[in-house]
């Protein structure tokens with residue numbers, strides 16, 4: 001059996017007619033940039049999510065940068081984020097001129113260790129950027145409490161947590177604003193780069209929208225200098241079609257995670273994902289941990305199973321952040337786990353038979369090692 005890490009083709013086949021029609025309409029109307037199809041998606045996403053404003057942008061990375069920039073974050077400021085994430089979380093902090101301040105991960109849930117945030121706060125701290133990694137939300141009660149106490153913003157990186165929940169509140173609804181990516185492999189993915197900002201702050205939404213469109217809300221009326229970060233019509237049309245199925249796809253991911261749990265719970269030699277109480281983990285990724293990670297990954301590959309690592313080097317350990325002068329021992333959990341984490345195939349279209357095959361192979365490998 002061959003099991004790819006993600007399978008965007010079978011998802012396309014399940015909605016092919018609607019997607020093809022939507023693409024054709026955009027081309028026939030030559031609605032390539034802006035226009036009703038983009039406005040429609042923004043409204044649909046905002047409504048589905050339960051938020052006042054959705055500002056579409058070119059990708060998830062831009063959305064983080066634009067939010068911070070429009071909050072006035074820049075040179076001399078610090079923004080706290082987590083030691084294990086995709087580099088967008090920290091590089092966008094640097095792009096504003098501010099300094100990324102990393103906090104180690106929680107050993108159980110693999111997201112920012114909330115207990116370590118307060119000691120990272122200085123008079124220069126302007127914001128905390130929690131990343132709801134793998135589809136699992138951070139402890140937002142603790143983060144909001146800390147942020148309110150110190151009068152700093154919370155910007156949620158929701159690139160991996162579309163429709164995830166913490167105590168009945170969706171990812172992205174408690175911070176001042178949140179960033180989403182619609183990169184093809186994300187839980188809600190376009191057929192190219194795409195992203196958005198959500199916020200209940202109307203003034204901030206308008207600022208972000210203006211900045212993303214060269215600083216002009218009306219053509220040729222540039223009130224500030226901005227950037228060019230637009231969602232194109234084709235991506236908007238595709239996302240509108242896919243938004244209709246996101247509930248079903250999320251349920252299937254959760255069901256697949258439950259089946260992985262049935263098959264892997266109690267197996268010696270691996271640690272399976274722990275779901276934080278009172279949350280809905282939407283399983284963008286299904287990440288296990290095992291001492292001989294590279295050995296297991298190779299064994300699975302040899303048996304036709306693709307895996308990935310998110311991420312093989314914790315952010316502060318990357319060459320890009322050498323200038324900050326960190327040691328791996330400054331982030332002991334992230335530095336240890338970067339060599340142990342392994343993302344197994346996870347998508348709505350995964351069948352029980354496929355999960356049986358993956359988990360049988362994992363057990364086989366672990367038995368051979370005993």
Ligand SMILES: *Cc1c(COP(=O)(O)O)cnc(C)c1O
Pocket residue numbers: 059060061062085086088089131157159160180181182183193194195
């Ligand atoms: C994917 C991702 C981003 C960036 O999204 P792009 O659309 O690829 O720019 C940001 N943060 C995290 C945690 C991500 O996984």
